[in-house]
Amino acid sequence: MALNEFSLTLAPSTNASAIPAATATTTTTGIDSLSASASTASTTSTTVKFKSPLPRSYFVERTKSGQLPVYSEFRNAGSRTLTVIRKIQGNAKALRTDILETYPGTEVRVNDRNNHVILKGLVMDDVRQWLTAKGF
Template identity: 35%
Template sequence: MLRLFSRAAAAQAVKYPYFVPRNTNGNLPVYSDIRNAGTRLVVQVRNVDGNVNALADDLSQSLFKAGSAEARRVKIRTNHQHVVISGGRWKQDVVEWLKNKGF
C-alpha cells in the first residue's frame, strides 16, 4: 500500500524549525555552481520550508569542526527560501549533513 505524507507531517516528525523537502526525483535540493571563471564556488540548498535562518545557523555551527580550516573559510547566508554556502566544494558534505539530520 502506498502512503503519501504531506510536508507538514514530515516536518513534524523531524522536529526542526525548518524542513528541506526532496525534489521530484527524490533527491535533496542541494546544488553546486562555479562562478567568476572558477574563482567562486557556491553551494545552494533551495526551497527550505520554515525558518531558513535556523538552518543557516545550524550549518555554520555543525557542518565542520570548530577551528578547522574549512570552518574558517565557509560563508553562509540566506536568500528568501534558499541557503547559499560559499568558499569551497562542499555539496557532498551538505548532503551528508542533511541526511544525518533525517531529511
C-alpha cells in the same frame, strides 16, 4: 540536539487473518487448543522504543526524483564556487545556524528572497551527508 523518546505497544488481535498495522514490532499469536467448542489463544506483544528529533522550524523538501536539493554554482568564470541548498520550507536562518554549529568558520548566507542557503566552496557531498544524518 535533544531527543524525545516514545514507545509503541501493539497487542495482536485474536483474528488470525488480521495483519498488524506496524511492521516494526514482532507480534506472535499461538493457539493452545484447537477444539471447536473452546479454544484459548496465547498472545505476546512487543514494545519498541523510537527516538525522534525535536521538531525543527525548517524542512528541506526532496526533489521529484527523491534527491536532496543541494546544487553547485560556478561564478566569475569558475573562480568562485558556491553550494546552494534549495527547497527550504520554514526558517532558513535556523538552518544556517545549525550549519554553523556543525561547521564553524564556514561562510554561510541566506537569500531571503527565494529562501535559499548559500555556502562558500564546493561542499555538496558534506552538506548532503549532513542533511541525511539530520533525517531529511
